[in-house]
Structure formats: C-alpha cells, structure tokens
Amino acid sequence: MFNIGIRKAPTPLEQFIMDYVWAHPNCTAEMCREGLAGQRKLKDSTIRTILRKLEEKGYATHAVDGRTFVYRAAHTKRNVAVQAAQQLIDRFCGGSVEELLVGLVDNQVLEPKRLRRLAEKIASRRENRT
Numbered sequence: 461m462f463n464i465g466i467r468k469a470p471t472p473l474e475q476f477i478m479d480y481v482w483a484h485p486n487c488t489a490e491m492c493r494e495g496l497a498g499q500r501k502l503k504d505s506t507i508r509t510i511l512r513k514l515e516e517k518g519y520a521t522h523a524v525d526g527r528t529f530v531y532r533a534a535h536t537k538r539n540v541a542v543q544a545a546q547q548l549i550d551r552f553c554g555g556s557v558e559e560l561l562v563g564l565v566d567n568q569v570l571e572p573k574r575l576r577r578l579a580e581k582i583a584s585r586r587e588n589r590t
Contacts, residue, residue, distance in 0.1 A: 464535045467518055468517050474513060477496070477510050478519050485532045486532055488530055515534075545560075
C-alpha cells in the first residue's frame with residue numbers, strides 16, 4: 461500500500477488550515493491567521509495548536525527561523541489524496557479499485573463516458589513513459 465506516514469484524517473478546521481499551508485509554503489502561524497481571517501477569524505493560539513496537531517498527524521512540518529516556526533506541507537496535496545483513496549479502497553472495497561469505480565458509475569458519481577476518457581488518458585501516460 462502507498463504510505464506517506466499520515467495517521468489520521470484531518471478535522472474540517474485542520475483541513476481548512478492545511479489548505480492554506482499547501483497554497484502558501486513557508487508560512488508562519490501569523491501568516492495563516494491573517495490569510496484566513498477573511499474567511500474565518502481564529503485566535504493565534506488556535507492556529508498554533510492546529511498546526512502542531514497537523515505536524516503530529518504527519519501533514520505539516522516546520523523549520524525554525526530565529527524564534528519563528530515556518531510551516532510547510534510534509535506531502536503534496538495529491539499524495540495525501542492518493543493515500544486517502546487507497547484507505548477507502550482497502551477499507552470499503554476489499555482492496556479493489558474496480559469495485560470502487562463500478563460503485564461510482566452505479567451511483568452516478570462518475571459517468572461511463574468520463575471513465576472511458578480517464579482510461580484513455582491513463583493509457584496515453586503509460587505509452588509516454590515507455
């Protein structure tokens with residue numbers, strides 16, 4: 461299984477802050493607070509606590525610049541999404557990607573035409589690698 465060291469899914473508030481970190485690498489807690497203030501006002505202590513929890517969960521990391529913690533994502537958003545999808549496939553589909561895709565089509569989340577286009581795109585990527 462693809463594993464990038466993430467233990468637990470982020471809460472909605474953690475996801476909100478992590479989205480900011482992905483969009484603004486090398487940000488401080490103060491930059492997060494100011495950058496998110498237009499959408500949601502959060503106390504400085506709340507931001508710092510959440511950033512610490514994101515580090516504990518493996519989503520973020522920090523470096524120290526003087527006395528300031530500078531945060532960045534530990535993994536790309538795509539890699540985190542891939543691991544989340546793998547966990548869904550393992551947990552609910554018995555490890556079968558086919559089971560997931562058939563379920564998406566059966567429940568009209570994914571149209572068969574779109575699935576065919578995706579298959580073509582994947583095939584062309586494989587051809588370009590060889």
